[in-house]
Amino acid sequence: MEFTATQIAQLLQGTVEGDANASVRTLSRIEEGGEGSLSFLANPAYAQYLYGTTASVVIIGNDFQLTGPVTATLVRVADAQGAFAKVLEMYNTIKLDKKGVSPQAVVSEGARYGNDCYIGALAYIGENVKLG
Structure with a gap:
């Protein structure tokens, strides 16, 4: 299963900053993100990882202020942790629907x-x- 940043933003009622067509196939922690993965940043203690992650898309809060360049496409939402939980629930539902x-x-x-x-x-x- 593969989703674009635009599709993720629509699901989460968020906005895209960067490549709206960036695609993700898997979920990851921000410090372990790789190409094709979706991650999130909710805890400011992990902000340093945003600037070095190779995750394709990262969900962040609307109020998060960037302090440097970011290569990942960002999806801004009201509640980054809650939004990632919603994506995780959807991801598990899709994965569990196999036969x-x-x-x-x-x-x-x-x-x-x-x-x-x-x-x-x-x-x-x-x-x-x-x-x-």
């Missing part, structure tokens, strides 16, 4: 699982196990 078996899972021939089950990567389902 089927990951190619990286091992399912024994004698195992049985329902049509609405999802067996994720690195899972092992043993003989005679019943799921769903």
Whole structure:
């Protein structure tokens, strides 16, 4: 799943500063952000990471004052922590809506699982196990 900064801003009723088409595929802490990741800054103690992060998009508060150049696209919102929680909830809902078996899972021939089950990567389902 992939979202643009514009889509994120619309979801959060925020505004975009930077590349409105910047896309994200994953979530990260601001100090661990990488290309394609979405992060947030709510605690001023972590402000130093905003200026060096390689996260593609960072959610920040409307009142946060920049003190230097930032390479990430910013999405400004009223409550950065609350906004990130909303994104996290949406992200988990989408991820949990999967069905089927990951190619990286091992399912024994004698195992049985329902049509609405999802067996994720690195899972092992043993003989005679019943799921769903």
